[in-house]
Amino acid sequence: MGTELHVGIDGEKTVVCAYPIKSRSGRARRTRVGSLVETVPCAPSGRTRERRVVFVARLALPLLLLSAVAGVFGINWWLAMAGSAALVGYVWRRQARAAQPGAFAVPRDQESRVLWTAAERTAFDGALAASRRVRGTWPALDGMVDPVLADRSLTRALDELATVLTRRQDLRRLRADLSGVEVSDIPADSPARAAVAEQSERADALWRETGEAANRILRSIDTAARAGESFLRERQVAATARYAERTLARVTGSPAVAESGPELADRTEAVIAAYRDLAS
Template structure:
């Protein structure tokens, strides 16, 4: 079973897939964080057609000279020509690709999810940002959580969110279509009108179910981020309070009392509970 999740974000869509993503045009920048692999478009190189021609010509000239020298030494000339031509052609293709505006290709497999609508894209991108906040807290939570299990739980939550948002996206479109049909000027007792009303009721129920599921996953990721960040802040405050207490004791000559600082046991339980909800 593939435990990795590939996520791509460009200006028009969000792609969530269990398989590596490809570029429709341009080039992608790929980043791996645990079992999560993100792909975002690289900026165009900005090289004009004339600049690409100049670069290719400068590359072809030394290849031509090398081929001539090797050919004179007895190396098969057509093999040298074929290799040089292939190298120059590859360099040209890479330059042309880098100069184009990058965009993700739409996967053709049924397991991938593509989010086109603005609300679903915004929701997933918000969850992606929150997941980075969660991962940023892990170094300070050593001993409280298992980073490997936490990584898998977080990746699985993002994958589930992609599926839920894809269904919500389809329901959003369906509700819009049904709303337009329901406004049509036809008798209320028409069989077509009754059938549309029944489908509207079903679509509304499914819409609320998927919306609640999406909000639950979004809430779990955000709760894990906030719990970890709050624990780290309070631990820093506690450390500062203890340092100040010892410093003041040295200055005044008075013995240090009970170390000050908030009790973190409750926050520790909150962090653990947040990760349990995330894994649920």
């Protein structure tokens, strides 16, 4: 994995690669959080071709007049016309692209991963949502978690998950193909029938193996998110308890006793253990 992980999600696929994702149509919006860069398509502008033609015509008319005035003052009119034409063309292409539904181009290199199937895309989306929860706890966990190391571990986990889910996607198709092979009319001692049975067993074994690997990564990300969120909620409850204790002591005139908020020192071990599991 490189220093960054780029994730693009459109209506038909999820693209995961180490470099910026190109759009096939429409426009896209990028959001960077640490070493993770998420790219999502922008909604179509809704401008019809007729509206775009009207807008470009209104833009071209003053540019034409400006070119004519430039010629009167001795400026090369054809340079002004060329610049105006280039500007009009640029605006037209940009508006036409913005009117299209957004979709990402499929990378051609072998290192990029593209998830097409609904099950694998749903699993990766869930991991991505859990990673946002994990990152959301870091500001409040200052001193307990190194944000740089945690960011690398989290991004690496997402990268590994994308690889596992891509393999699982391929295995899903292969198992469907193998299950569709009709062998009832083939003799039981046929080498072809035995070969299909052997490959089916191998595919099933790899299916279980990738399922376990994917679940392990998903659990580690979710555990880190739950540990951080639980710690923050408990700390908030402790702060509320201390505030209530001080307020009651002031109202009743009695001295404040030892703070009744729960001790959180032991809880830090759960958070640290969750991040260690994520990094492993």
